Amino acid sequence: MIYAFVKKGSFQDSVSLMIISRKLSEHPEVDQVSVMMGTPANKSMLESTGFWHEEFSQATPNDICVAVRTGSEQPEILDLIREQLEKELNAIATASGSSRQLVKARRWESACQKLPEANLLLVSVAGEYAASVAREGLLADKNVMLFSDNVPVAQEVELKTLARERGLIVMGPDCGTAMIAGSPLAFANVLPEGGVGVIGASGTGIQEITSQIALHQQGISHAIGLGGRDLSAEVGGLSALTALEMLAGDEATKVIAFVSKPPSPEVRTRVIAAMQGVGKPVVALFLGSQPEQRRDGNVWLAHSLSDAARLAVLLMRVANQRQTQPEVAGKRICGLYAGGTLAAEAAMLLSEGLGIPLSESHQDGVMLESGGHRIVDLGDDSYTLGRPHPMIDPTTRSIEIEKLAAQPETGVLLLDVVLGYGACADPAAAAVEAIESVRSQRAEPLVVIATLTGTEADPQGRNGQSEKLRQAGVAVVETLEEAVLLATCLIQPQPTSASDKHCALLDGVQVINAGLRSFALDLQSSGTPVVHYQWAPVAGGNARLASLLKQLH
Numbered sequence: 153m154i155y156a157f158v159k160k161g162s163f164q165d166s167v168s169l170m171i172i173s174r175k176l177s178e179h180p181e182v183d184q185v186s187v188m189m190g191t192p193a194n195k196s197m198l199e200s201t202g203f204w205h206e207e208f209s210q211a212t213p214n215d216i217c218v219a220v221r222t223g224s225e226q227p228e229i230l231d232l233i234r235e236q237l238e239k240e241l242n243a244i245a246t247a248s249g250s251s252r253q254l255v256k257a258r259r260w261e262s263a264c265q266k267l268p269e270a271n272l273l274l275v276s277v278a279g280e281y282a283a284s285v286a287r288e289g290l291l292a293d294k295n296v297m298l299f300s301d302n303v304p305v306a307q308e309v310e311l312k313t314l315a316r317e318r319g320l321i322v323m324g325p326d327c328g329t330a331m332i333a334g335s336p337l338a339f340a341n342v343l344p345e346g347g348v349g350v351i352g353a354s355g356t357g358i359q360e361i362t363s364q365i366a367l368h369q370q371g372i373s374h375a376i377g378l379g380g381r382d383l384s385a386e387v388g389g390l391s392a393l394t395a396l397e398m399l400a401g402d403e404a405t406k407v408i409a410f411v412s413k414p415p416s417p418e419v420r421t422r423v424i425a426a427m428q429g430v431g432k433p434v435v436a437l438f439l440g441s442q443p444e445q446r447r448d449g450n451v452w453l454a455h456s457l458s459d460a461a462r463l464a465v466l467l468m469r470v471a472n473q474r475q476t477q478p479e480v481a482g483k484r485i486c487g488l489y490a491g492g493t494l495a496a497e498a499a500m501l502l503s504e505g506l507g508i509p510l511s512e513s514h515q516d517g518v519m520l521e522s523g524g525h526r527i528v529d530l531g532d533d534s535y536t537l538g539r540p541h542p543m544i545d546p547t548t549r550s551i552e553i554e555k556l557a558a559q560p561e562t563g564v565l566l567l568d569v570v571l572g573y574g575a576c577a578d579p580a581a582a583a584v585e586a587i588e589s590v591r592s593q594r595a596e597p598l599v600v601i602a603t604l605t606g607t608e609a610d611p612q613g614r615n616g617q618s619e620k621l622r623q624a625g626v627a628v629v630e631t632l633e634e635a636v637l638l639a640t641c642l643i644q645p646q647p648t649s650a651s652d653k654h655c656a657l658l659d660g661v662q663v664i665n666a667g668l669r670s671f672a673l674d675l676q677s678s679g680t681p682v683v684h685y686q687w688a689p690v691a692g693g694n695a696r697l698a699s700l701l702k703q704l705h
Contacts, residue, residue, distance in 0.1 A: 153223075155230050156205035159216040162241065163189065163688035165668045166278065169216070172240045176220075179236070181229055183221040187237070190215040191278050191689075193302065213278070213689040244669075254669075254676055255683045260288055263664045263685040270683065271657050274337060274675075275300055275324075276667030277687055282325065283307035285666050285687060290314050290322070295657050298324025298379065299338045299667065305386050308379070312390035321394045321657075327377035328355025331362070333660045335680040337377075338671055346371020347471065348464050349405035351395045353378040353412035357439065357457060361409055364461035370468045373404040374658055383415035389423050396423075398655040400430045406471040408434045409464040411457070414441040427451045431647045433467040435460050450647070466631075470638045473627050477642055478597035483563020485639045487520075487527035488552050490542040490579075491605065494568045494632060495519050495529035501636040502527060524561055528552070543575045550586035557593035564599045564639045567626075569617055571606025580617040584624040599642055600626045601635045 169187045176185035186203045188194040190211030198204045203219035211217050220233050257263035264270065273289030275282050279302030286296045290311065298311075303325035315322045323330055323337075329352075330337040334345065339355060343362050348370060352358035358375050365372060376395040383389050392412075399405045408430065415423060415438060427434040428449050435452045437460040443453035452467070454460035485502065489495035499519035503510045508522040517532025530542045530549050542549045549567075556562050565587075569579050576582060587600050602621050608614045618628050629635045662681040665672040672684040 153221070153225055154203060154205050155220040155222065155227065155233075156207040157218050157230055157234060158190070158207055158211045159218065159237065161214055162216050163214050163686075164216065164241070164244070165276070167668050167670065168244055172237065175240060176233055176236055179232065181222065181226060182233070183223055185221070185233060186217075186219045188217050189213055189278070190217045191280060193278065193280055213281075254672060256686055257683055258686050258688075260685065263683045264292060267662055267664060267681060267683040269681070270662045270664045271295060272297060272332070272337075272661045272663045274663050274665045274667070274671055276338070276665075276671060279303050279325070281689060283311060286311050286322065287314070289664070290318060290320060293318060293320065294664070295320045296322045296324070297327055297330055297337055297377070298322060299327060299671070300324070301326040305381060305384075308381060309387055309390070312382075312387065316390055316394060321376070321391055321398065322379075323377045323391060324379040326381075327379045329358050329375065330377040331372060331375040333374065333658055334678070335661045335663070336674055336678050337661075337663075340375075340674075341366075343375075344371035345373070346468070347373055347404065347406035348468050349373045349399040349402065349408050350375040351378065351392065351399065351408065351410045352376070353380055353382050353392070354439065357411040357437075360457045361411055361437075361461050361464070364458060365409075365465055365468075368461065368465040370465045373402065373406075374399065378412070380413070383412050383419050383423065385416035385419060389415065389419045392419075392423050393426050396426045396430055397653060398658060400432065401653045401655060402658050404658070406432065407464055407467045408432055409437075409460055410434060411437045411439065411460060414438045424448070424451060433471070435463045435467065466634055466637070469629070469634060470641055473629065473638050474641055477599050477627060480563030480597055480599055480642050481645050483596075483643050484524035484526075484561050485564045485566065485643060486525070486556065486559075486562045487566035488530055488549050489528065489566070489568050490530055490546070490549060490570055491568050492517075492529045492531045494603070494605070495527055495531075497632050498566060498636055499527040501633060502640070505636055505640040527566070543570050543579075546576050546579055546582035550582055553583070553586040554589055556598065557590045560594065560596045563597065564601065564642055566635055566639060567600065567602045569602055569604045569606075569621070571604065571610040571612045571614060571617060573611065575606075575612070578612065578617075580612075580620040584620060584626070587624060587626065599639075600624075601638055602626050602628050603630070603632055603635050604628065 173187045191213040208217045255266055257266055273294045274297045275285050276299040279300045282300035282303050286298055289296045312322045329339045331340050344366055348365055350358055362372050378391045381387050382391045399408050433450055435454055437454040452463050454463055487498050496519055510520050511518050516534045517529035520527040535548050606614050621628050663675055664683050664685050666685040666687040672682050675682040
């Protein structure tokens with residue numbers, strides 16, 4: 153049996169009503185209770201799910217429709233459910249009234265007056281009304297985040313085109329998460345502040361990448377959502393292009409990570425071209441598509457969320473290290489390795505990074521020699537004949553390092569410091585002595601980048617060795633990949649941002665929240681200025697009457 157009643161003129165957001173539906177459905181004398189606003193879309197849903205009742209025919213979008221399913225005739229159940237509904241609605245009103253001075257407004261004009269510096273409208277109203285609310289925000293020169301879904305694609309294109317024309321962005325529809333200047337928007341995590349800016353057409357994709365970046369001890373500048381359809385052929389990546397421009401001109405963002413489902417081919421081409429023009433490292437992950445190549449200029453192509461996070465963290469560490477090193481653009485790289493396998497990998501990575509060939513013969517331990525760049529395995533037989541291995545006695549390498557005093561064209565020195573039983577008791581000290589000797593004889597700067605192989609439990613102690621190198625101005629990095637990437641970045645001219653536009657939104661957001669009250673409360677708890685716009689359909693959702701009222705206004 154389906155019993156029903158309508159509560160007139162009591163607009164509530166959909167999430168609150170879903171929670172009430174669940175609570176009322178726990179009543180032992182009912183099978184299920186459905187509580188929805190009387191919008192056309194909700195009426196269709198009630199009908200398709202078997203909850204329709206003639207009581208709902210005249211309900212407006214400002215009315216609450218309550219359907220009660222029971223296994224037998226129980227007309228008295230309506231009084232019980234009606235009473236419980238009133239209790240739940242009163243609890244919502246009480247909680248709202250007791251929330252810490254949440255500023256509210258019932259009219260758009262009042263919301264704007266109460267927060268005149270508002271620069272973002274967060275919309276989570278029913279999809280059939282979301283576009284008109286968003287358009288009102290854009291016409292008032294406010295950026296828009298559309299959490300609402302079920303917005304027609306034609307309306308999405310119209311909104312995003314209008315936003316581009318006015319120098320604004322529309323995040324969404326169906327944009328589940330964003331984090332702008334530390335302010336949590338919709339579903340958001342508490343994240344450390346840092347230099348990685350994230351753009352995503354996938355809400356949980358943004359959350360997973362940002363969470364993994366945080367686990368790797370790096371932070372986020374901003375996370376900008378796009379909505380799941382933005383990179384479709386119909387929408388054309390309109391918000392993606394705007395988001396890239398925003399982060400290109402943002403000083404706090406050093407590395408950009410981009411995640412989406414596979415875009416249409418023409419949009420992918422357009423977005424990749426925009427990434428290449430950013431002037432910053434970009435990690436791009438198009439979920440479900442296997443990249444044909446690992447890197448395309450400044451764009452790194454990832455194959456999974458964890459891979460994208462790892463690459464973003466790697467590039468961020470390189471960016472941080474680069475800022476602390478002297479200028480050696482146009483110089484050459486020399487690698488002097490005690491470990492043969494480490495020398496081979498460094499050579500391979502340098503060959504890939506600079507597009508130069510590896511040495512085929514490896515004569516005298518030379519793994520790579522091209523264009524003035526050189527990687528040498530000092531454990532090669534030619535160096536150890538009649539002499540101890542450089543891991544045991546670092547004298548051979550110290551001699552090779554000191555030769556750099558007469559090689560001003562070399563600007564970067566790559567080293568490994570290998571610890572453990574049998575190795576030199578203090579390899580870092582030997583390397584530092586040779587480095588300081590070279591630097592005292594050179595007019596040109598010499599950047600030294602070192603990796604350590606070993607653990608803190610080794611006789612030499614990893615942390616102590618690392619600290620000695622750092623005290624001598626050596627850049628200590630975690631992997632050979634990071635070492636070679638930093639070296640290749642240093643010898644290339646410092647890139648400049650392709651955009652000199654500064655987006656004021658990224659300095660900090662002030663939000664008008666239309667829809668879910670919980671979003672406003674979260675923003676308030678984070679210290680973000682917010683006004684909760686208690687939106688309800690104009691003229692009870694009657695489009696014709698609403699249009700007439702607008703004309704009279």
